[in-house]
């Protein structure tokens with residue numbers, strides 16, 4: 001509330017309906033600076049100590065302007081988060097306060113022109129030079145130019161650059177060894193003059209469909225030298241004589257751990273997408289209550305909310321807003337627990353749950369904003385009523401921080417891993433333990449819908465509904481496992497996966513719906 005009051009009291013910080021990209025970027029930065037330097041918010045401290053409060057601040061900032069929420073997310077979840085979660089004490093000591101108070105505006109440079117989803121195929125290189133004790137950061141070709149990088153086009157002074165760590169002479173036959181993707185702090189502009197630093201080329205990604213308060217840019221590195229200390233070395237380190245050490249046994253484990261530390265952005269998007277859905281549904285329901293159109297002969301016109309079609313449009317969304325709220329609060333709680341304990345199973349659990357909820361909720365919200373706009377008729381099309389900005393700014397939530405289709409496959413992959421574990425006598429992780437019961441029981445039982453009464457009381461019984469959802473997931477999991485096994489024999493693993501892809505995506509969505517419904521029922525019972 002404090003944040004809303006702050007912006008309400010500051011007309012100079014409120015985003016007008018129309019403004020140019022350059023003006024929107026400047027205003028967005030002023031909004032963020034005012035939040036930190038005048039209202040005294042310390043988002044990085046909050047993120048580290050009280051994630052739930054941090055995500056609430058982010059959602060509230062988005063209430064002022066979604067660009068501000070995303071700009072705050074880039075600075076703190078991504079730039080700040082990468083430094084404190086992938087770095088070690090020396091990085092936290094050197095950068096924490098300056099990131100928190102906005103002295104060090106920064107970027108998170110993972111995506112390249114040719115690769116966004118496929119992180120393991122990134123091409124930027126970081127080659128260790130044992131003579132000068134430095135890494136040489138280089139963009140080998142145009143496809144490797146860092147692209148869409150928030151805070152890069154105008155305000156950023158640093159970037160966490162994701163690059164292939166190359167160690168000379170460490171390969172088997174003495175050739176350079178590629179140690180996989182690591183993260184490096186690269187200064188990109190002079191702290192005092194803000195001039196772009198030597199060897200770095202920064203371009204502007206230009207006007208976007210939405211989020212024009214965020215300055216997305218492109219970064220090319222031409223043999224830029226940084227100290228060895230700038231390797232964010234929590235999961236892998238290079239000694240003065242060029243030797244590589246890691247607490248994790250394989251490149252894959254290091255990759256998982258590196259990506260695992262970045263899941264905070266996805267949690268933020270899932271949580272804040274619910275915030276956007278709440279705004280859209282609130283506007284549409286309030287309008288529907290007050291808008292009168294047609295009515296019985298010789299009687300006053302009725303509220304459009306009295307039409308069955310209108311209720312059918314808006315009431316499921318209202319219910320979903322509550323259901324998604326409970327599910328994302330659970331996700332934030334799990335994420336907070338994970339940050340405290342660093343428990344490996346919980347890390348994997350939160351990765352899959354955040355992937356599934358982020359994909360499911362952002363896709364649902366994107367469609368719902370359009371239905372809400374249409375439910376407000378012509379007046380829904382007036383920019384001042386916000387549906388345009390909500391729809392345009394939120395649309396990209398389906399892509400960044402992980403494309404939804406790609407993330408749903410993480411969910412399906414994990415369910416199959418659990419399924420395999422189950423049949424190898426392993427245990428199921430926390431979130432999926434319902435599968436243990438349902439796989440054992442439901443699959444041997446007849447279909448709960450056809451084998452039970454169809455009376456209204458029964459069909460409205462939450463326990464029946466949850467049974468049916470879980471039965472569906474179990475059937476989908478069982479059948480896709482069989483199909484994958486069959487097709488792998490002729491198509492190989494990748495080909496079989498692609499042949500079953502729609503089935504896998506349906507399984508992932510079915511599972512996420514089961515998890516959301518279970519949490520909804522539990523929360524309503526409380």
Ligand SMILES: CCCCCCCCCCCCC/C=C/C(=O)SCCNC(=O)CCNC(=O)[C@H](O)C(C)(C)COP(=O)(O)OP(=O)(O)OC[C@H]1O[C@@H](n2cnc3c(N)ncnc32)[C@H](O)[C@@H]1OP(=O)(O)O
Pocket residue numbers: 058059061062063066069070073074077078108110111116117118119120150252255256257259260261262263264265266268269272273275276347348351399400401402403406410
């Ligand atoms: C209203 C207010 C609005 C405010 C909103 C603010 C929101 C918050 C901030 C938002 C800022 C937005 C700005 C945008 C920024 C960006 O977009 S940053 C770039 C984001 N990019 C991505 O997310 C890349 C997506 N791709 C991937 O994550 C990976 O490439 C992959 C697809 C998951 C990996 O695929 P693949 O190479 O096929 O490897 P796998 O075999 O699937 O995985 C290897 C193992 O690693 C495990 N793993 C993967 N990811 C994670 C993870 N995150 N955590 C934990 N573990 C992970 C995976 O399970 C595998 O494990 P094993 O099976 O045990 O081998």
Ligand SMILES: Cc1cc2nc3c(=O)[nH]c(=O)nc-3n(C[C@H](O)[C@H](O)[C@H](O)COP(=O)(O)OP(=O)(O)OC[C@H]3O[C@@H](n4cnc5c(N)ncnc54)[C@H](O)[C@@H]3O)c2cc1C
Pocket residue numbers: 074108109110111114115116117118147148149150208211216396399400401402403404405406
């Ligand atoms: C406004 C904005 C801000 C951003 N901010 C940042 C930032 O600050 N830092 C950063 O690093 N990145 C940022 N990004 C980049 C973002 O992370 C990527 O766009 C995102 O990860 C998707 O990658 P891509 O664009 O390469 O899409 P692709 O991976 O090329 O996907 C394109 C299409 O192919 C489909 N597809 C891809 N792989 C598969 C598969 N295996 N199976 C089925 N379908 C598949 C996808 O579903 C999608 O429909 C930003 C992007 C935008 C637009």
